[in-house]
Amino acid sequence: MNRSTRAAVSSGSIVAIAMMVMNVATYGFNLVAARLLVPAEFGALTALLSLILIANVVALALQASIARRISVHPGQTTEIVHTASRVALAVSLVVGLAVALSSPALTPAFSFDSLWAVVWCGAMLVPLTLAGAQLGVAQGTGRWGKLAALYIGNGFGRLLGGVAGVAIEPTATNAMLGLAIGAWLPVILGSGLLKATGEGDVHSRRPLVFETVASASTLLAYFAFSNVDALLARGGFSAHDSGLYASGLILTKSTMFLPQFVSVVFFPSLARDSSHRTRLRAAGLVALLGLAVVAGSALLPRLALILVGGDQYREVADDLWLFALSGTFLAIVYLLVFDALARRSPGVAVLLWIASAVVFAIAWFWSIGIVGLVVTMAATGAVAAALLLVWPLLRPGSARDGSVTGVVPGATDADRHVQRD
Known part of the structure; x- marks a missing residue:
């Protein structure tokens, strides 16, 4: 090492x-x-x-x-x-x-x-x-x-x-x-x-403010996507099934936030490194941690059930590994969203809003139950993660500092130099 x-x-x-x-x-x-x-x-x-x-x-x-x-x-x-x-x-x-x-x-x-x-x-x-x-x-x-x-x-x-x-x-x-x-x-x-x-x-302050606003809009799109199934379950399921889904979401959120430290530690490297090796290493680490939770939930469903509320939610015990799988893909997407912020890659927010719309449309037009909704969420998360992985390859000219494209109005000469970096 x-x-x-x-x-x-x-x-x-x-x-x-x-x-x-x-x-x-x-x-x-x-x-x-x-x-x-x-x-x-x-x-x-x-x-x-x-x-x-x-x-x-x-x-x-x-x-x-x-x-x-x-x-x-x-x-x-x-x-x-x-x-x-x-x-x-x-x-x-x-x-x-x-x-x-x-x-x-x-x-x-x-x-x-x-x-x-x-x-x-x-x-x-x-x-x-x-x-x-x-x-x-x-x-x-x-x-x-x-x-x-x-x-x-x-x-x-x-x-x-x-x-x-x-x-x-x-x-x-x-x-x-x-x-x-x-x-x-x-x-x-x-x-x-x-x-x-x-x-x-x-x-100057203006480029930093513009960048913060753009980043906030992307993060808002991510949080909307990662919570769309909770809203659909609350509004579309019976009170009983909604409660079962909410218990499974405890494992989803735990799996999603478990590797959050990876994005924090790797973020400076993602901002500096123009190669894709760093992002693949980071994504691999997040996936490894998530899959460990998936395996544990599948092999020890009774233990996982204790962590999400106990026997009153036993109907969902055998499906908890699916919630962990959904959380794994959401964790990978979370990392890749921050990679996009580090690279100043445009269009990520649009992709995430489309992902939310896809989950909403499937749940709205088809009568899917608990398993159907969590599988839909996991599948959409997997597709979003795959697209985000290849996103920089599709847009190799993304700026690494300053504005995404062009020059921010009111920027100083120093800022324009940074934007060309």
């Missing part, structure tokens, strides 16, 4: 453990909330967290954009961080304010008891977006220990803040208040990462 491989394994292990701790802490909050809140309040909290998940694509996009720029141009790290600190502050305030101002419309639409529930969602998105920028700096500069600390801080910030809010008053609104406060923990831990020490702003 050479030095670069050992370094990748070491950094991957650190980030993998940190993300596992983050997910366990987040699950711990959900478990406590489910026990302390009455079903109506827990349902409201689930809807609020779904709103956070959707709006958080901006933070993920900002992280990817900053990490890619630093990875491609490490010699301009100071200038990039200088720009990123300004953009992150502005974007976080815009996203948070937009969600908070939507409270008069969202509160009656989702039957929330108070406008403050959505307002606290907006407040939470401010530190989440700032933390996304900090994660991008840590990821782009390869500061894996710092990156791990931010992920752990994210998890424990949610656990401690959310539990404290629910303990004071068991309502969804109070839970969101606690989560909004706890979300500042990773920002505090990464306080030095966005310190703007440079005087020269070589990269």
Whole structure:
């Protein structure tokens, strides 16, 4: 094993453990909330967290954009961080304010008891977006220990803040208040990462904003695709079958997020490396981890059943390996979406929206049950993954920095040089 491989394994292990701790802490909050809140309040909290998940694509996009720029141009790290600190502050305030101002419309639409529930969602998105920028700096500069600390801080910030809010008053609104406060923990831990020490702003802010918006639209398309079957099951199945499908989705999501650390660790290399060897190695690692879960679910269905809810869901026990297979393909697609962001490959969002439409059309026009829907999802995910694997070969001229095509309006000479890179 050479030095670069050992370094990748070491950094991957650190980030993998940190993300596992983050997910366990987040699950711990959900478990406590489910026990302390009455079903109506827990349902409201689930809807609020779904709103956070959707709006958080901006933070993920900002992280990817900053990490890619630093990875491609490490010699301009100071200038990039200088720009990123300004953009992150502005974007976080815009996203948070937009969600908070939507409270008069969202509160009656989702039957929330108070406008403050959505307002606290907006407040939470401010530190989440700032933390996304900090994660991008840590990821782009390869500061894996710092990156791990931010992920752990994210998890424990949610656990401690959310539990404290629910303990004071068991309502969804109070839970969101606690989560909004706890979300500042990773920002505090990464306080030095966005310190703007440079005087020269070589990269103007507009190209970074344009890139972040484009990346956010792609990530939104991915999250729509990865959740379309959950919405179809909820609306098209009986209450009983919908519950069975939801239990299987626990394994799908677990399999999907298990190898998420691979995209985090490999992203800087994907941004720098023009060959396809790195992306194939990363995709192979994700596939290997996913197939291990598939094999385990097929060989030990009773154990898998315990992990998704127990005997009350035993009707779906023999089909759980299909849910793991669906999660495996979704995990590969997730990695390749970030590869596309690293390469600035256009058209990926359109492909993902088409994939969502295909699943929706099949489920809508044909009467398919639980197995039919999960097989449809897995097959569509497999096709999407295959297309994304060959996507760079079909578009070899994709830019690796700056805008996707052409020159962003208002870009400086330095930016135009970066766009031609």
